[in-house]
Amino acid sequence: MRSRWFALVCLFAAVQGSVWAADPPTFRAGAAVSNITPELGGEIIGGFAPFPSTHIHDELQARCLVLDDGTSKLALVVCDLLGLHRTVSVRARELIAAETGIPPENVLISGTHTHSATSAIGGPVRQYSSDLELTDYQKFVVRRVADGVRRAVNNLRPAEIAFGRVDVPEHVHIRRWFLKEGKMPPNPFGKIDKVKMNPGAGNPDLVEPAGEPDPTVSFMALREPGGRMISVYSAYSLHYVGGVNGGDVSADYFGSYCEALARLLAKGGEDPPFVAIMANGTSGDANNINFRNPQPRKEPYQQMRHVAEDLAAKVQGALEKVTWQPEAKLGARYRELDLDWRKIPEDLLAWARETESKSLPIPGGGANLPLAYAGRVQRLAQANPETKAPVQVLRVGDICIGTTPTETFAETGIEFRKRSPFPNSFMVELAHGYYGYMPTPRHFALGGYETWPGTNNLEPEASVKMMNALLEMAAELKP
Numbered sequence: 071m072r073s074r075w076f077a078l079v080c081l082f083a084a085v086q087g088s089v090w091a092a093d094p095p096t097f098r099a100g101a102a103v104s105n106i107t108p109e110l111g112g113e114i115i116g117g118f119a120p121f122p123s124t125h126i127h128d129e130l131q132a133r134c135l136v137l138d139d140g141t142s143k144l145a146l147v148v149c150d151l152l153g154l155h156r157t158v159s160v161r162a163r164e165l166i167a168a169e170t171g172i173p174p175e176n177v178l179i180s181g182t183h184t185h186s187a188t189s190a191i192g193g194p195v196r197q198y199s200s201d202l203e204l205t206d207y208q209k210f211v212v213r214r215v216a217d218g219v220r221r222a223v224n225n226l227r228p229a230e231i232a233f234g235r236v237d238v239p240e241h242v243h244i245r246r247w248f249l250k251e252g253k254m255p256p257n258p259f260g261k262i263d264k265v266k267m268n269p270g271a272g273n274p275d276l277v278e279p280a281g282e283p284d285p286t287v288s289f290m291a292l293r294e295p296g297g298r299m300i301s302v303y304s305a306y307s308l309h310y311v312g313g314v315n316g317g318d319v320s321a322d323y324f325g326s327y328c329e330a331l332a333r334l335l336a337k338g339g340e341d342p343p344f345v346a347i348m349a350n351g352t353s354g355d356a357n358n359i360n361f362r363n364p365q366p367r368k369e370p371y372q373q374m375r376h377v378a379e380d381l382a383a384k385v386q387g388a389l390e391k392v393t394w395q396p397e398a399k400l401g402a403r404y405r406e407l408d409l410d411w412r413k414i415p416e417d418l419l420a421w422a423r424e425t426e427s428k429s430l431p432i433p434g435g436g437a438n439l440p441l442a443y444a445g446r447v448q449r450l451a452q453a454n455p456e457t458k459a460p461v462q463v464l465r466v467g468d469i470c471i472g473t474t475p476t477e478t479f480a481e482t483g484i485e486f487r488k489r490s491p492f493p494n495s496f497m498v499e500l501a502h503g504y505y506g507y508m509p510t511p512r513h514f515a516l517g518g519y520e521t522w523p524g525t526n527n528l529e530p531e532a533s534v535k536m537m538n539a540l541l542e543m544a545a546e547l548k549p
Contacts, residue, residue, distance in 0.1 A: 097137075097139055097397040097398060098140075099137050099138070100136045100138075100222045100226035101136070101222050101225060101344075102224075103131050104132040104134060104215065105129055106130045106150065106211050106214045107130045107319065108130070108207055110126070112188035112189075113188055113189065115152055116152055116186070116187075117185070118437035118439070118442050119437055122317060125315070126319045127314060127318040128319075128320050129321070129325075130187055130319065130325075131149075133148050133218075133345055134147045134215070134221070135303050135345065136170075136172070136219060137229075137292075139397065139399055139400045143170075143176060145170075145172050146464070147162075147177070147215055147218065149180070149215065150324060151181040151187050151190045151211070152181060152184060152187055152189070152191065153190070153500045155190065155191050156200050156201070156460060157202050158190055158204065158211055160502075161204065162177075162212045163179065165216035166220070175462070176400075176464075178498070178501060181350070182310075182500075183310055183350050183500055191504045198449055198453035198454065199453070199454045200456050201458075225342040227300070229292045229293065230292070230294075230396055231290065231292055231466065232392035232395065233288075234391070234392040235287060235288045235388065236286070236384045236387070236388040237287075238286075238287055238380065239285035240380075241308055241358055241380070241381070242283040242306075242357075243279075243356060243358070244355055245356060246281060246518050247265060247266055248264065248276075248277040248279075249266055250276075257517070258522070259418070259522070261517070263517030264515075268361075271361050271365075273361065276362065280518075281479065281480060281481055281513075283307065283356040283480050284352060284483050285307075286351075287306045287381060288351070289385055289389075291303075298337075298344070299344045301344065304331075304347060304348045305351040305471075306348065307483055308351075308353055308377070309350075309354075310357070312374070313371060313372065313373050315370045318370075320374075322374060323375075323377045323378045323381075324349075326375050327377075327382055328346035330379045330383075332345075332346050334383070350498065351480075351497055351498065352478040352479060352480050352484075354477035354520060395467060401465035401547040402465070403546055405460070405543065406458040406459060406461075407458075407536065409457045409459045409532050410457070410528070411450060411453040411455075412450055412527055419448065422447040423448070429441040429444070450527060453527075460475050460501070460503055461536050462502065462543075468492055468494055469494045469495070470490050471495075471498055472498075472540040473497065474499050476499060476500070476504075476505045476507060478508050479513065483497040483499075485537060489537075489541055491545055491548040505527050506527035507521070507527075508532050509521050509533065511530055511531065514530045
């Protein structure tokens with residue numbers, strides 16, 4: 071009898087010991103790429119006069135990363151698009167939740183802002199509504215984004231994580247400049263701004279830039295424990311580079327960087343393959359043009375590749391100095407803010423109607439800026455009252471990513487990095503929607519392209535309200 075009880079006690083102790091000694095949940099990561107290249111003939115956007123695409127120089131992709139801490143999952147998706155409408159993000163995240171179980175608020179979807187892609191934003195009228203019926207191409211993007219996340223989930227495997235950053239100031243320059251007294255041309259509304267966007271490389275009337283760019287590449291790296299790389303998620307505050315051939319579709323330097331980093335970090339033939347990802351940081355007032363010291367004109371794609379390969383090499387160098395961690399606690403917060411659309415005063419509406427009634431087409435084509443803004447002003451004045459402006463914060467261990475749905479100024483990204491309660495913080499713009507430029511209140515007083523109604527669509531305090539919301543959400547996630 072005693073031997074039977076002794077055996078039962080030993081069995082109970084063994085079972086309890088195995089429970090108490092169970093390994094903690096394993097941190098995992100998986101990545102995948104999903105092709106979102108449009109068919110030829112779709113209109114390439116990014117300028118005032120869209121034109122049809124005639125060639126695919128390089129494929130557009132939705133680059134997807136999924137993280138799993140054993141309790142929660144996050145998905146991060148970067149699309150080679152100028153931007154995407156809020157409804158595209160909403161529908162994609164609904165599909166992802168239904169097919170993978172990842173909650174919509176745990177999914178980050180952003181656009182790179184390549185100017186050589188067709189539109190996932192919607193037409194000029196549709197962009198001032200927070201909800202819309204999707205076009206065929208938008209539906210295609212939704213499906214491919216959800217597929218990419220699902221494939222990244224399929225590729226989940228044990229992982230280590232590291233954070234790094236490296237400053238690369240030589241490629242980012244402020245594009246808003248003060249000019250000499252009396253040299254500022256009138257804006258489309260017949261007024262004189264205090265600063266000019268893209269004043270011309272080598273312009274003798276330059277005084278000084280109206281801000282400072284953000285030179286930092288922030289990145290989050292994932293690898294198999296002690297082994298090969300899984301993915302590197304990066305963000306750099308460079309608007310885009312450009313320099314494509316005519317009607318080419320291209321992912322710009324964002325795609326070229328991903329290819330260059332893969333050549334440096336992956337041996338080739340891995341299954342599943344390494345996935346590099348480049349998001350747009352906060353680049354609303356910065357670009358690749360050195361206005362003080364102009365560079366010689368380059369062949370198509372030459373400058374784009376130069377920037378991409380230099381960034382990839384510097385990130386590779388920074389990766390050699392990072393500290394790898396075996397786990398990272400995950401978390402997310404998501405809000406849709408009740409901001410106001412930009413208010414259009416009655417005198418500006420009167421100007422818009424008069425301009426439309428008097429304007430004639432420009433001989434030989436070209437952009438008639440007053441006429442273009444007359445249309446934008448009237449459409450913005452009739453915007454649906456609800457903005458539903460989405461902002462989001464993701465926590466990955468001691469890394470914090472904040473997002474905006476706008477073309478956000480560099481100083482906003484720098485401010486978030488300084489004020490976030492997490493030591494390793496950075497921002498990603500054009501996430502979950504496209505709401506135009508978001509200057510800070512200081513820049514509204516200066517005027518310029520990014521502050522014009524129809525380029526800027528939200529109230530002047532939008533950057534302050536978004537920053538407050540991001541910092542509140544970051545504080546909620548801080549352990």
